[in-house]
Amino acid sequence: MVGLERGGGEKGLGRALAASSGGGDMTFKLVLLRHGEGAWNKENRFCSWVDQRLTPNGIKEAQTCGKVLKEAGFEFDLVFTSILSRSIETSWLVLQEMEQEWVQTESSWRLNERHYGALIGLNRAELASIHGEEKVKLWRRSYDITPPPIDESHSHFHEIYNDRRYNYCDVAKEKLPKAESLKEVLDRLLPYWYDVIVPEIKKGKCILISAHGNSARALLKHLEGIPDDEIVNVTLPTGVPVLLELDENLHPVRPHRFLGNQEAIQAAIKKVEDQGKAAAPGKNISVSAN
Numbered sequence: 001m002v003g004l005e006r007g008g009g010e011k012g013l014g015r016a017l018a019a020s021s022g023g024g025d026m027t028f029k030l031v032l033l034r035h036g037e038g039a040w041n042k043e044n045r046f047c048s049w050v051d052q053r054l055t056p057n058g059i060k061e062a063q064t065c066g067k068v069l070k071e072a073g074f075e076f077d078l079v080f081t082s083i084l085s086r087s088i089e090t091s092w093l094v095l096q097e098m099e100q101e102w103v104q105t106e107s108s109w110r111l112n113e114r115h116y117g118a119l120i121g122l123n124r125a126e127l128a129s130i131h132g133e134e135k136v137k138l139w140r141r142s143y144d145i146t147p148p149p150i151d152e153s154h155s156h157f158h159e160i161y162n163d164r165r166y167n168y169c170d171v172a173k174e175k176l177p178k179a180e181s182l183k184e185v186l187d188r189l190l191p192y193w194y195d196v197i198v199p200e201i202k203k204g205k206c207i208l209i210s211a212h213g214n215s216a217r218a219l220l221k222h223l224e225g226i227p228d229d230e231i232v233n234v235t236l237p238t239g240v241p242v243l244l245e246l247d248e249n250l251h252p253v254r255p256h257r258f259l260g261n262q263e264a265i266q267a268a269i270k271k272v273e274d275q276g277k278a279a280a281p282g283k284n285i286s287v288s289a290n
């Protein structure tokens with residue numbers, strides 16, 4: 001990770017296109033964002049496809065993100081979000097702070113958070129005390145391990161699959177995932193990336209993607225070619241903009257950069273990592289570990 005200096009260090013970063021020194025090649029700038037803190041982030045429960053609002057802290061995070069992007073001079077042409085309220089609400093707050101509420105926004109389920117299957121609603125720390133921290137880390141951060149699937153007996157199954165928003169997806173409701181590894185998130189995200197987002201980037205548009213911890217990690221893995229066994233070490237904090245600078249073939253010209261107060265960002269990353277540390281066993285935990 002490359003840090004940016006505070007103060008004037010981020011000024012002028014926001015131009016959508018910049019000529020690289022000498023050759024005149026174009027560099028595309030893309031901002032990836034994990035939504036601000038949601039209610040279940042705070043309670044340390046897997047939220048995933050359950051629709052949750054931002055907490056007061058999450059609202060502040062999104063507003064701070066807007067301020068950072070505004071100060072850096074970003075002028076967005078297009079915004080992409082998932083169809084979960086926390087990513088949409090975050091984009092509204094960011095654009096409001098930047099006085100760019102008019103910017104066109106498109107939403108797709110393909111940017112949704114990873115589907116955590118039967119883990120949805122469970123407390124990470126309690127789960128770690130039952131199954132071990134390593135197992136929880138694998139469920140959370142590995143590339144190709146799929147958690148146990150959700151089924152009709154799960155208390156949030158009907159809430160998710162009867163939700164009207166899933167009537168408008170480009171796949172039939174029955175085909176929507178019941179659990180996903182990070183790899184499976186990337187598989188459902190890439191068609192949207194290539195067919196919808198990439199053409200807009202190549203037109204020179206300055207784009208914000210307001211998504212989720214794992215849909216953003218999947219995209220980052222793809223763009224930066226992060227090996228399968230190294231993606232386990234990548235964690236994104238809530239509400240922090242991640243700047244990617246890409247060449248004309250959409251290969252990164254430098255590593256991604258977190259924008260904002262670097263000390264606070266590192267503390268926020270640690271906080272998310274620590275969510276998987278074991279706590280005293282709680283009640284109501286039932287998930288088959290395989």
Ligand SMILES: O=C(O)[C@H](O)COP(=O)(O)O
Binds near residue numbers: 040045046048
């Ligand atoms: O789905 C969730 O609850 C989170 O937003 C992502 O959780 P994780 O940090 O455990 O992957």
